[in-house]
Amino acid sequence: MKLDIGEIIRQEFEKSGLSISQFARMINKERTVVYNLFKRQSIDTHLLYQICMVLNVDLFRVFSECLGEENKVIGADRVNELQTTSSKRKVMLEVELDDMEYDRIMQKMFEKKKDLSR
Incomplete structure (x- = not known):
């Protein structure tokens, strides 16, 4: 599953009612950086945290949900089940x-x- 974090940030930004200039100031970036953010496929976690705080939304949840879906596809979600059934302590x-x-x-x-x- 491809996670388009830039597009998700753009959608959340549009819901916020902030202008690009306001948003840029609040995350300590230039306006051009904000426009480039909307095109990104990946993002620094510190910057993502700042964006979450400004937009009042948990974008880390998106990564968690994506990870959960990917683990179901490859069967990695069963690893914990297998570990808990071990008879060794x-x-x-x-x-x-x-x-x-x-x-x-x-x-x-x-x-x-x-x-x-x-």
């Missing part, structure tokens, strides 16, 4: 034990590991 635990209790726990752990490997 990593646990980090700090416990103070005496030697006898430590030996007992370690023995149980190794017995369980042996049972799982069979």
Whole structure:
């Protein structure tokens, strides 16, 4: 899916009721830069953030929605599903034990590991 961010910015700008001069001043750019913005296929995130603030619209959402659609097409949206069904878990635990209790726990752990490997 091709994302035409310049066209999306232009549409949102037109809804704003601002003039090109006002908009340019608010994002600290020249008028010619604003006209060129409307033709862009990509944009710097800092500039996009400024534009979002001036136009009071979340244009980052457009990228998120596009990413979601692309992930559905290639099946990447299922990666999280596959990761959550994993039976492996990593646990980090700090416990103070005496030697006898430590030996007992370690023995149980190794017995369980042996049972799982069979």
